Amino acid sequence: MxxxxxxxxxxxxxxxxxxxxxxxxxxxxxxxxxxxxxxxxxxxxxxxxxxxxxxxxxxxxxxxxxxxxxxxxxxxxxxxxxxxxxxxxxxxRRMSKEAILEHPIIDSWDKLIEYCQITMAQEKIEQFRLLFLDRKNRLIADEIQQTGTVDHTPVYPREVVKRALELNASALIMLHNHPSGDPTPSQADINMTLEIKSVCIKLGIELHDHLIISKTGHSSFRNLGHL
CATH class of the missing domain: 1.10.150.20 (5' to 3' exonuclease, C-terminal subdomain)
Incomplete structure (x- = not known):
């Protein structure tokens, strides 16, 4: 043997x-x-x-x-x-989320981006996600608002604002992914964001940013001048 x-x-x-x-x-x-x-x-x-x-x-x-x-x-x-x-x-995902819970989100932007990449970058269909923040910009809730197809997610501004009011949120960060890998916002993305911003302003809710997440990186509407 x-x-x-x-x-x-x-x-x-x-x-x-x-x-x-x-x-x-x-x-x-x-x-x-x-x-x-x-x-x-x-x-x-x-x-x-x-x-x-x-x-x-x-x-x-x-x-x-x-x-x-x-x-x-x-x-x-x-x-x-x-x-x-x-x-x-x-x-x-849980470890990354714990990191953004430790401090106000806008003071931990790099950790937020890392969390978004871990959570959304590899998704195969579009997902629209909302981060609801309190007056100190601490996370109240992280929720998936809508899911769609590989290149489209229906978003209803009324539902976004309604949920913010239910949670008594003072601010929002909008997130969605582009499964194509290109994080460049479409004109539809821009129009939808401006519509939600307009409603938020009337109700005293701050829209900090809208981030598009992809496998190759991310884009910020605020940095691009769309907010």
Missing amino acids: STDKPHYHGHRERLRQRLLDRGAGSLADYEILEFLLFGAKARGDTKPLAKKLIAEFGSLAAVFSASVSELQQVSGVGVSTTAILKLIPEAA
Whole structure:
């Protein structure tokens, strides 16, 4: 009987030690994924599956944002693997959200952008989201107002303002994503924003900004001169 050890023997221990000695930054994307898969697969080589997932979806971020059904279409991905892969982005979202809760949002703009990127950049359909703020610009609520198609989300100014009044919000930040990857606002985006701003002014609600989030970056209506 052969006593040859599998080629991956000791690999997990070496990878763990590299993480501890040199930090997570020393790991390639597929190695991070491989490491996470250890939790779903107690034995065996997880490197081939990690590389397959990245090849299938195109990036580490895209793997984490894939749906349950998309993940389970990949050979070798079972319930345990899917559960781990869906847990990671949720953990990242919660950590990022905690960071923006610590201070007034307008004083933590970089952390807000990071939260938006984690939460919305990989979404495959447009999503219109509202951040409701109190008088000290602290977050009261973070809500998805509408979802749409890959390139359009219906937004109703009356519903936006109605919800702000229900929450006794003093200010708003509007967010939506562009699945196309281009964060440039359309004329429809601009018109809708100005309509909501007009209603907010009449009711004493401050519209701080409207941010468009995409895989390639973001745009700010205020920085672009649209507010």
